[in-house]
Amino acid sequence: MDYFDRFAVPHPSPAIYASMIAIGLTMIAVVAGITYFKKWGYLWREWLTTVDHKRIGIMYILSALLMLFRGGADALMMRAQTAVPDNGLLDGQHYNEIFTTHGVVMILFMAMPFIIGLMNIVTPLQVGARDVAFPRLNAVSFWLFFMGAMLFNISFVVGGSPDAGWTSYFPLAGNEFAESVGSNYYAIAIQIAGIGTLLTGINFIVTILKMRAPGMSLMKMPMFTWSILITNFIIVFAFPVLTVALALMTMDRLFGTQFFAMANGGSDMLWANLFWVWGHPEVYIVILPAFGIYSEIISTFARRNLYGYNSMVISMVAISTLSFVVWAHHFYTMGHGAMVNGIFSITTMAIAVPTGVKIFNWLFTLWKGKIVFTVPMLYSLAFIPIFTLGGVTGVMLAMASADYQYHNTMFLVAHFHYVLIPGTVFAVLAGFTYWWPKMFGFMLSEKIGKWSFWFITISFNVTFFPMFITGLDGQARRMYTYSESTGYGPLNMLSFVGAIGLAIGFALILYNIYWSTRYASRNISNDPWDARSLEWATHTPIPEYNFAVVPTVDSTEAFWDSKKKGFKLFSGKIEKIHMPNNSGVPFILSCIFFVWGFAMVFSMWIIAIIATIGIFACMTLRSFEKDHGRYISVEEIEETENKLRGAK
Amino acid sequence: MKMKWALLTILFTIATVLTGCDNPLMVLDPKGPVAATQANVIMISIWTMAFVVLVVVVLYVLMILKYRASKQSDDYEPPHIEGSKVLEIIWVAIPILIVAFLSVVTVKTTNEVEATPKGYEKQEPLVIYASSSNWKWHFSYPEEDIETVNYLFLPTDRPIEFKLYSFGPIASFWIPQLGGQKYAMSDMVTTLHLAADVPGEYMGRNSNFSGSGFAQQTFNVNVLPTKEYDKWVDEIKATAKPITEDKFNELLEPGHVGQSTFTGTHLKFSPAPEGENSGHHHGTSDTEKTDSEESSKDSHEGHSEHSNH
Structure with missing residues (x-):
C-alpha cells in the first residue's frame, strides 16, 4: 500500500473528496453517454483525429471555457475566504493552492487556448487559405495543450496541487519547502502544454507568411492577422526560455541538481529572471491578439475602416519588441540598484506610447462612424476606458521608487486584472460572440448577451477597484486571512459581492449558449454582421476546404470592397483541392505524453522510460509514413457549393 | 451612458479617497523621508495619469454620443479615412513628453530612496x-x-x-x-x-x-x-x-x-x-x-x- 500513498492528497478536505467523487461520476457519465449514443466512432473520426483548423479551434475554445470555470471557481473561493476578517472557510494551505492554480489555469489554460482557438478558426480564413501550413502539427499542438491542462488539473485530486504561486519562485518551489508533488505537476504539465504552444507559434508564422491569398501583401492583411503574426513571433522567442527554465526546475526537483537552490552556486534570482523573461512577453501574447480582435470588431460596428492602419501595425511591432526588455520590473525590489531599476522603469513606461497610439486610433475609428451596439461591440467599447485605467496604473507601477510601495500588494493585483480582464477576457468574449455564427451557423442571443455583458462589466469594477485602495492601505497579496484591526474587511466584502456578480455574468454566457442552441434561427446569411474581412466571404457553415476558389485581394478590406464597390473577389474556376488526411497519431502521441508526465510527476521511472520510447516511436512513425493527403474532386466541390448556396 | 457615469463616479471616488484626511491610506500617510518621497511620486503619477484618463474619457464619450447609429440617417455611409499624420504625431509626441517627465521623476527619486535619506547624510547610520x-x-x-x-x-x-x-x-x-x-x-x-x-x-x-x-x-x-x-x-x-x-x-x-x-x-x-x-x-x-x-x-x-x- 505504501506505493499508493504518494497519490494521496497531502492536505485533504471535504471539498476535495467531493470533487473527486464529482469528477469520477462525470467521467463515468461521459463514457456511458458516448457508448449509449454510439458516438465513439463519430468522436474518433470527426474530432480526435481531425486536422481541420476550424475543428481544432473549436476544441481549443471548449477547453478554454471549461478552464474558465475551473479558474473562476478558484477565484470565487479566494474572494469568499477573504470576504471577512479571520475567516475560517479555507485554511492557509488550501488558499495557497487555489491562488496558484487560479493563476496558472487562467493564464496558460484559459487565456492562451481561447486566443489560440480564435486564431485557429479565423486566421486561415482571413488570409484566404485552406488550412494552416502544418495541419497535423496543429493537431499535435492542441492535444499537447489539452493533455498538459488535464495533467495540471488532476493534481488537486491526485497527489496535491502546486502551492508556490503561479510564479513558482525558488526556493519556495524547491524540494525543501514544497515537499508535495504539486510543483512537479507545475513543471511538467506546463512544459507539455508549452511545447504545444511553441509548435503553434511556428505553424502560424509560416501560415501567415507563406499562405496568404494572391494580392494580400503584408500591409494589406487584416489587423487581427497582423496581431497573430506578431504574437506568434513573441511565442517563438519567449517560449524556449520557459522550456529551459521548466527543464531546470524539473531537474532540481527530481534529479537533485541545484540550479535554483540556495547552496552550491545555485541562485533563486536566476529563476525569477528566467520566469519573467518569458513571463512578460507572455502577457503580450495574450494581449496583442485581443488588440487584433478589437480592431476588427470596432471597425465592423463603427461601419468604418480602421483608423491609422500603418501606425496600428508599427505600434504592435514596437510593443512586441519592448516586451522583451522590461522583465526586471517584476522584481525591482530584488535589490539591483537604482541604475538598473531606472533603465527598466523607462523601457516599461515607453510601452505606454505605442499602446496610447492604439487607444487613440480606436477612438478615431469611431469618429464619423455609425456605431451599432451589438454584444461584441459593447465589450470592445467597455474595453477602452477600463483598459486605460489598467494601463495608467501600469505606468504608476513602472516607476521603480513608487513600486517599492505597490509591489506584492493588492494594488498590483488590481492593476493586472484591470489589464487582463478588459484586455484579454473581454476580447475573447467579444470574439467568441462575433465569430460564433461563422463557427456554428446561428447567432447567440443579443438579449441574454447584453445581460451578461452588463453583469460582467459592472461586477468586474466592483470586484477589482477596491483592491487599488486596500493595496495602498498596505494589504499584501496572497494573504489567506487578515485581522479585523487592519480595516480591510468592508472593501474585501465588496470584492466578494462583485465576484458573485461576475459568476452570474459568466453563468449567463453558458445559458446563452444553451438557449441559442435550442431556439436561435438557423436561417442566417454568410455575413450576418455586415463585416469587412475574408472570413465572412465564405459559406456558413464553412466547407472543410474554406474557399472553393482562392480569393484575390487588392486592399485591406477586399470583402467590403466586393460588397460596396463591386470588386471581384473570386475569379477563376473551381479546381480539385488538395487536403490533408486525418491522423490519430497526434492524439495518441499526446496521450503518451500525458502518461510520461504523470510518471515523471511521481518519479515512476520505468513507466517514464517506456513512455519516452513511445513518444519517439510516434515521431519515427511519422517520419517514415507516406501520406500525401487526398484530393477533393471538382464535382464534389460543386455539389457542396450548390448545397450551401441552396441552404440560404 | 451608464458607463460614463460609472467611470466619473469611480474617478471622483479615487480622488476623494486618496486625498481624504480622516483615515488616510497607509502608503499615503508617511512617517519618514523615504515613504514621503514615495507618497509624493505616487501623487504626482496619479494626477498625471488622471489627466490622461480624462482626455481619453472625454474623447470616448464624445465619439459614442455623436456617432451612434440611432443619431444618423439610415442612408449615411461612414467615409473611408486612412488616418492623419498630424493627429498621429500629436498622440505619439504628447505621451512621449509625459513618459519623459515621469522618467525624470522616477530616476531621481529611485536614486534618492536607494541612498541615505536627504538631510541625514551627516549621521552615522x-x-x-x-x-x-x-x-x-x-x-x-x-x-x-x-x-x-x-x-x-x-x-x-x-x-x-x-x-x-x-x-x-x-x-x-x-x-x-x-x-x-x-x-x-x-x-x-x-x-x-x-x-x-x-x-x-x-x-x-x-x-x-x-x-x-x-x-x-x-x-x-x-x-x-x-x-x-x-x-x-x-x-x-x-x-x-x-x-x-x-x-x-x-x-x-x-x-x-x-x-x-x-x-x-x-x-x-x-x-x-x-x-x-x-x-x-x-x-x-x-x-x-x-x-x-x-x-x-x-x-x-x-x-x-x-x-x-
Whole structure:
C-alpha cells in the first residue's frame, strides 16, 4: 500500500473528496453517454483525429471555457475566504493552492487556448487559405495543450496541487519547502502544454507568411492577422526560455541538481529572471491578439475602416519588441540598484506610447462612424476606458521608487486584472460572440448577451477597484486571512459581492449558449454582421476546404470592397483541392505524453522510460509514413457549393 | 451612458479617497523621508495619469454620443479615412513628453530612496540586520549587541540601514509608513535605507508569499525619540538573556513565535550571507563590495553602488 500513498492528497478536505467523487461520476457519465449514443466512432473520426483548423479551434475554445470555470471557481473561493476578517472557510494551505492554480489555469489554460482557438478558426480564413501550413502539427499542438491542462488539473485530486504561486519562485518551489508533488505537476504539465504552444507559434508564422491569398501583401492583411503574426513571433522567442527554465526546475526537483537552490552556486534570482523573461512577453501574447480582435470588431460596428492602419501595425511591432526588455520590473525590489531599476522603469513606461497610439486610433475609428451596439461591440467599447485605467496604473507601477510601495500588494493585483480582464477576457468574449455564427451557423442571443455583458462589466469594477485602495492601505497579496484591526474587511466584502456578480455574468454566457442552441434561427446569411474581412466571404457553415476558389485581394478590406464597390473577389474556376488526411497519431502521441508526465510527476521511472520510447516511436512513425493527403474532386466541390448556396 | 457615469463616479471616488484626511491610506500617510518621497511620486503619477484618463474619457464619450447609429440617417455611409499624420504625431509626441517627465521623476527619486535619506547624510547610520525565517523576523543590532524577534525599536532622526537576508524562501521586508519594501534572500544581503521622523507604532510585514504561515509574518515597529530608544537598549541589556546557537536554531524551526529579546546577536555564530559568506563566489559581487568598502570607509562612500551621486 505504501506505493499508493504518494497519490494521496497531502492536505485533504471535504471539498476535495467531493470533487473527486464529482469528477469520477462525470467521467463515468461521459463514457456511458458516448457508448449509449454510439458516438465513439463519430468522436474518433470527426474530432480526435481531425486536422481541420476550424475543428481544432473549436476544441481549443471548449477547453478554454471549461478552464474558465475551473479558474473562476478558484477565484470565487479566494474572494469568499477573504470576504471577512479571520475567516475560517479555507485554511492557509488550501488558499495557497487555489491562488496558484487560479493563476496558472487562467493564464496558460484559459487565456492562451481561447486566443489560440480564435486564431485557429479565423486566421486561415482571413488570409484566404485552406488550412494552416502544418495541419497535423496543429493537431499535435492542441492535444499537447489539452493533455498538459488535464495533467495540471488532476493534481488537486491526485497527489496535491502546486502551492508556490503561479510564479513558482525558488526556493519556495524547491524540494525543501514544497515537499508535495504539486510543483512537479507545475513543471511538467506546463512544459507539455508549452511545447504545444511553441509548435503553434511556428505553424502560424509560416501560415501567415507563406499562405496568404494572391494580392494580400503584408500591409494589406487584416489587423487581427497582423496581431497573430506578431504574437506568434513573441511565442517563438519567449517560449524556449520557459522550456529551459521548466527543464531546470524539473531537474532540481527530481534529479537533485541545484540550479535554483540556495547552496552550491545555485541562485533563486536566476529563476525569477528566467520566469519573467518569458513571463512578460507572455502577457503580450495574450494581449496583442485581443488588440487584433478589437480592431476588427470596432471597425465592423463603427461601419468604418480602421483608423491609422500603418501606425496600428508599427505600434504592435514596437510593443512586441519592448516586451522583451522590461522583465526586471517584476522584481525591482530584488535589490539591483537604482541604475538598473531606472533603465527598466523607462523601457516599461515607453510601452505606454505605442499602446496610447492604439487607444487613440480606436477612438478615431469611431469618429464619423455609425456605431451599432451589438454584444461584441459593447465589450470592445467597455474595453477602452477600463483598459486605460489598467494601463495608467501600469505606468504608476513602472516607476521603480513608487513600486517599492505597490509591489506584492493588492494594488498590483488590481492593476493586472484591470489589464487582463478588459484586455484579454473581454476580447475573447467579444470574439467568441462575433465569430460564433461563422463557427456554428446561428447567432447567440443579443438579449441574454447584453445581460451578461452588463453583469460582467459592472461586477468586474466592483470586484477589482477596491483592491487599488486596500493595496495602498498596505494589504499584501496572497494573504489567506487578515485581522479585523487592519480595516480591510468592508472593501474585501465588496470584492466578494462583485465576484458573485461576475459568476452570474459568466453563468449567463453558458445559458446563452444553451438557449441559442435550442431556439436561435438557423436561417442566417454568410455575413450576418455586415463585416469587412475574408472570413465572412465564405459559406456558413464553412466547407472543410474554406474557399472553393482562392480569393484575390487588392486592399485591406477586399470583402467590403466586393460588397460596396463591386470588386471581384473570386475569379477563376473551381479546381480539385488538395487536403490533408486525418491522423490519430497526434492524439495518441499526446496521450503518451500525458502518461510520461504523470510518471515523471511521481518519479515512476520505468513507466517514464517506456513512455519516452513511445513518444519517439510516434515521431519515427511519422517520419517514415507516406501520406500525401487526398484530393477533393471538382464535382464534389460543386455539389457542396450548390448545397450551401441552396441552404440560404 | 451608464458607463460614463460609472467611470466619473469611480474617478471622483479615487480622488476623494486618496486625498481624504480622516483615515488616510497607509502608503499615503508617511512617517519618514523615504515613504514621503514615495507618497509624493505616487501623487504626482496619479494626477498625471488622471489627466490622461480624462482626455481619453472625454474623447470616448464624445465619439459614442455623436456617432451612434440611432443619431444618423439610415442612408449615411461612414467615409473611408486612412488616418492623419498630424493627429498621429500629436498622440505619439504628447505621451512621449509625459513618459519623459515621469522618467525624470522616477530616476531621481529611485536614486534618492536607494541612498541615505536627504538631510541625514551627516549621521552615522544605525545598521540593523533583518533576517526572515519561516515565518518570523529576526532583528540583530550589532552596534547595541542585542537581538529581537518579531518587533523592532527604532530611534527617530537617525538614518537606518537594514541589511536584509533570509533563512528560507524569499521574503520582502516592508514597513509601509516608513518606506517601500525590499527582498530578503538566502544567498545575498540587500540594503534598505529608511529613516523615521515621527515617533509611533507602525505595521511591518513580509509581503512576499513564503508558504503557509505567510499571512501572519508581521512585526511591530516602535519608533522612539533617541533618548527613549537609548533607555530601551539599556533596559534590554540589563534584563534579556544572551542568545545561544541552540536557542537560535530552535527559533528557526518553521512556525510562529511571539516577540522575544536577547543580548548578543546570531551574527556571531551564523553570519549573514555577505562577503566571504555569500552564496556567490564568482567575481566581484555586489555584496562583497559592500562589505569591504564598509569596513574601510564611511557609509556614504560604502554605498556608492546604490546611487550615482
